[in-house]
Amino acid sequence: MRIDIITLFPEMVRQAAGASIVGRAQTAGILDLRVHDLRDWAEGRHRQADDAPFGGGAGMVMMPKPVFAAVESVLADQGDAINDAVPVLLTAPDGERFSQAMAQELAATPRFVILCGHYEGIDERVRETIVTRAVSIGDYVLTGGELPALVVLDAVTRLLPGVLGNESSAEDETFGASDHHLLLEYPHYTRPAIFREMAVPATLLSGNHGKIADWRRQQSLVRTREHRPDLWEKFLPLSKRDQKLLDAYDDEKERKAEAG
Ligand SMILES: C[S@@+](CC[C@H](N)C(=O)[O-])C[C@H]1O[C@@H](n2cnc3c(N)ncnc32)[C@H](O)[C@@H]1O
Structure with a gap:
């Protein structure tokens, strides 16, 4: 299973994803996790990835250009393209509520991408064209999509065959498959x-x-x-x-x- 996470705070994701079950799944070669810094696709001396919202108002909005470039480049390294079969998830408080059923669905796909929002969110054109599914982890607002991405990553990883010591333990759990x-x-x-x-x-x-x-x-x-x-x-x-x-x-x- 390959999961790509695109974020403005890669260290936050890498550190948490290196520990416990998710860390072990990578060492065992079951999970191929790639964490990407969105600023690698941002332009200018300051590698700016956000700008003021059209129409005014508080906060900044993540610009579409680096996000499109990042997703296209990340998908291309395995010959995939936008709107191919690879799901691109966007973390968003107004998204579809994340659930065990969604984790099971994602665990059955060979590859997916998670795009982490920050500031006021991402330019809506990204959501309209690149994003397959906007995902919320609950009715509260966090600072960024890194913790939601880690929640999705953790819930999906523990469902991958061979990750949990006792294969039946995910079945028996609350919201399990049985x-x-x-x-x-x-x-x-x-x-x-x-x-x-x-x-x-x-x-x-x-x-x-x-x-x-x-x-x-x-x-x-x-x-x-x-x-x-x-x-x-x-x-x-x-x-x-x-x-x-x-x-x-x-x-x-x-x-x-x-x-x-
Ligand atoms: C401060 S929030 C933006 C909130 C947005 N202005 C709103 O009112 O819906 C910044 C980012 O954190 C992430 N985020 C915050 N809360 C979330 C939640 N409950 N589930 C998933 N992602 C969340 C999203 O990626 C969002 O773009």
Whole structure:
């Protein structure tokens, strides 16, 4: 998988992308990440990449010329061109909301480019012609597209075959690919079994795999019902097994409340 990130702050991206899973994926040759400095395509003594907005107003706007040149040049080094099959993503707070489904889609493409916005954003002609998809990581405004690009990079990289130690771990996760993709993940515990008088749920220590699977499923159901009513609505109706697990949880909770 080849990912190109075009940014005014390449060091910010390179540093974060060198660590942990994304760093290891590069060392293992699974991810070919290229981080480009947009100023390499900017002209003049000051390599200016931004200018004042037409019509006035606060802030600066990234100029189309260096952005077009950068994307064309980055695509050309593998014989690709604008509007070929290679997706060009633009980070933008008003873009399509980034999701696990989008990460899965991107992980299945051999190559894509991320264009990081800065200042007030990028000249709209870039968006109209070069950009395949504008992507937002949430309803808040960041200073630049570098953190959103890293979010996309991380979420996609961990889905690439061979990147995670245990291949099934991405499947089981919250928003994973398996049947319970609308459910949040169950809680995790590790040693010690008792920490500051807090005990790990006994079922997890029982060695009974059926009971452990039931407990995890029950916890996923409860968490989703309590924390993400939007996902819960989509997940309903419950199967008989899920209804039974949920009823057992609610009964137990009621019993505890009555017992004080
Ligand atoms: C200060 S923001 C520009 C905000 C823009 N003037 C607006 O009101 O929508 C600068 C850049 O950061 C990036 N950015 C900021 N928030 C983002 C978000 N939630 N998701 C994705 N990119 C974001 C975009 O690339 C954007 O062009």
